[in-house]
Amino acid sequence: MKKTKLYMDTVVDIQVVTGKWKSKDEAEAKINRAFEAFQRVEQACSRFSPESELMVACSQIETSIQVSPFLFEPLKFALEMAKWTNGVFDPTVGKAMEDHGFNRHYLTGQSIESPSADSVTYRDIVLNQEDRTLYLRKPMVIDLGAVAKGFAIDLAANELKEFDGFVVNAGGDLFAGGLDERGNPWEIGIQHPGRREQIIHTIRIPNEAICTSGSYERKSAIMPGMHHLFHPITRISPNDWISCSVIAPFAMMADAFSTASFLLGTESGKMLIEQADLRGILITSGLQIVRVGGI
Amino acid sequence: MAKMNKKWVILCSTAVAAVYAAGYFTTETQASIQQQPQHTQINIQSNGGQSNDTSINKSPTSSLYQDGTYTGMGRNRRGSIQVAVTIKNDKITDVEISDFAMHYSESDVVGMPEEVIQNQSAKVMNVSGATYSTQAFEDAVLDALSQAQNA
Numbered sequence: 001m002k003k004t005k006l007y008m009d010t011v012v013d014i015q016v017v018t019g020k021w022k023s024k025d026e027a028e029a030k031i032n033r034a035f036e037a038f039q040r041v042e043q044a045c046s047r048f049s050p051e052s053e054l055m056v057a058c059s060q061i062e063t064s065i066q067v068s069p070f071l072f073e074p075l076k077f078a079l080e081m082a083k084w085t086n087g088v089f090d091p092t093v094g095k096a097m098e099d100h101g102f103n104r105h106y107l108t109g110q111s112i113e114s115p116s117a118d119s120v121t122y123r124d125i126v127l128n129q130e131d132r133t134l135y136l137r138k139p140m141v142i143d144l145g146a147v148a149k150g151f152a153i154d155l156a157a158n159e160l161k162e163f164d165g166f167v168v169n170a171g172g173d174l175f176a177g178g179l180d181e182r183g184n185p186w187e188i189g190i191q192h193p194g195r196r197e198q199i200i201h202t203i204r205i206p207n208e209a210i211c212t213s214g215s216y217e218r219k220s221a222i223m224p225g226m227h228h229l230f231h232p233i234t235r236i237s238p239n240d241w242i243s244c245s246v247i248a249p250f251a252m253m254a255d256a257f258s259t260a261s262f263l264l265g266t267e268s269g270k271m272l273i274e275q276a277d278l279r280g281i282l283i284t285s286g287l288q289i290v291r292v293g294g295i
Numbered sequence: 296m297a298k299m300n301k302k303w304v305i306l307c308s309t310a311v312a313a314v315y316a317a318g319y320f321t322t323e324t325q326a327s328i329q330q331q332p333q334h335t336q337i338n339i340q341s342n343g344g345q346s347n348d349t350s351i352n353k354s355p356t357s358s359l360y361q362d363g364t365y366t367g368m369g370r371n372r373r374g375s376i377q378v379a380v381t382i383k384n385d386k387i388t389d390v391e392i393s394d395f396a397m398h399y400s401e402s403d404v405v406g407m408p409e410e411v412i413q414n415q416s417a418k419v420m421n422v423s424g425a426t427y428s429t430q431a432f433e434d435a436v437l438d439a440l441s442q443a444q445n446a
C-alpha cells in the first residue's frame with residue numbers, strides 16, 4: 001500500500017508491505033499517523049509560515065520560551081552539528097536564505113520577510129534541556145531544513161515499525177524499514193546528479209536511512225551560481241561535491257551529515273562521515289564517485 | 296570513532312522518545328481518546344504577498360473558501376498530476392497526490408546492459424536524491440483552490 005502527500009515543500013511518499021496480519025483500514029490508519037508526524041514537525045519548524053512555532057519563537061528576543069519537542073529536538077541536533085563543524089553548518093542561515101530567494105511558502109505562494117540582526121551565529125541560540133526552553137540573543141531566522149525533515153521521517157518510521165516492511169521517502173531522503181515485498185532488503189537508487197531520470201548507483205539497506213544533499217535541485221532564482229546550500233559566513237555555495245548521500249541509523253542523522261559533508265568540501269566532508277563511523281556515497285562536480293566507510 | 300557515532304545515535308533516539316514522553320505524539324490507543332490538534336493547518340489567508348510583521352495573525356471576516364476536498368489538475372515533465380486538497384476554515388489541512396508518475400524504473404539505471412533491461416519488469420525503485428521541490432504541483436494546488444473559492 002502506498003500514499004503520497006505534500007509536506008515541507010516536498011513530496012512525501014509512504015509505502016508499506018502489509019503482510020498477512022493487517023487489514024487495509026488498519027494499514028491506512030497507520031500510514032495516516034505517519035503522515036501526521038510530518039504535519040506536526042512542519043507546523044513546528046517551518047520558517048515559511050509566520051504562525052509556525054519556530055517563527056513565533058523567533059519573534060521573541062531575550063526571553064526564555066518553552067517549545068515543543070517537535071522544535072526543540074531538531075534544533076538541538078542542528079546546534080550540536082554546528083558546534084561539531086565550527087559553524088560551517090549553522091541553522092541561523094535562515095535570513096541569508098530568505099535574501100537568496102528561498103522565501104516563498106510552497107502551497108500559498110506567499111513570501112516572507114522576517115526581521116533579523118545583520119550578523120548571527122548558532123552561538124546566539126541558547127537551549128535549556130531541563131525545562132525545554134529556547135533563548136535567542138538576537139533577532140534571527142532559524143532554518144531547520146537540514147534536520148526537520150529527517151526528524152519527521154524518523155517519527156513516521158517509528159509509527160510504521162510493526163509492518164514487515166516500509167519506506168518513508170520525503171523527496172529523496174528516506175528510511176527503509178524491514179524487507180520489501182520479495183523479502184529482500186530494500187533496494188535504493190541514488191539519483192544521477194546530471195541526468196534527472198537516471199540512477200547512478202544502487203544500494204540495499206535494511207532498517208536504515210539514506211539522505212542526499214545535492215546542489216542540482218534547488219538553485220537560487222536571484223543569485224547566479226548559488227544554490228540552497230551555502231557557507232554561513234562567506235555566503236558562497238561550495239561546489240566540491242554535487243551530491244552527498246549518507247547512510248545512518250536515523251534519518252535526522254543522515255540528513256544533517258549529508259548537508260554538513262556537502263558544506264565541508266572534499267577532505268573535511270569525507271572525514272566527517274568517517275569520524276562518525278557512517279557510510280556515504282559522495283559525487284564530485286566531475287561526476288567521480290567517492291565511497292566512504294566501506295560501501 | 297564508534298564512541299562518536301554513539302553520541303549522534305543517542306541524540307536521535309532521545310529526540311524520537313521525547314516526542315512520545317511529552318505526550319505530544321500519543322500511541323495509537325491514546326490517540327483514539329485524544330482530540331486531534333487544531334494547530335496543524337496552513338493558513339491560506341492572503342494579504343497581498345508580503346508580510347513584515349510575523350507576530351500578527353489577521354483574522355478573516357468572511358471565509359474565502361468553502362470547506363471540503365477539491366481535486367486539482369496539473370502537469371509535470373512526466374505527465375499529468377492530480378491532487379486532492381482539503382480545506383477547512385480557509386486553511387489547507389491536507390494535500391494528497393492522487394495520481395503521480397515520478398517513478399524510476401530499473402531501465403533508468405545507468406550502465407545496465409540492454410538485454411537485462413528488457414528482461415526486467417518495470418519495477419518501481421525508491422530513489423535518494425537532492426530534495427526536489429513541489430513546484431510541479433503548484434498549478435494543481437491552485438487549480439483545486441480556485442474551485443474552492445467562494446464566489
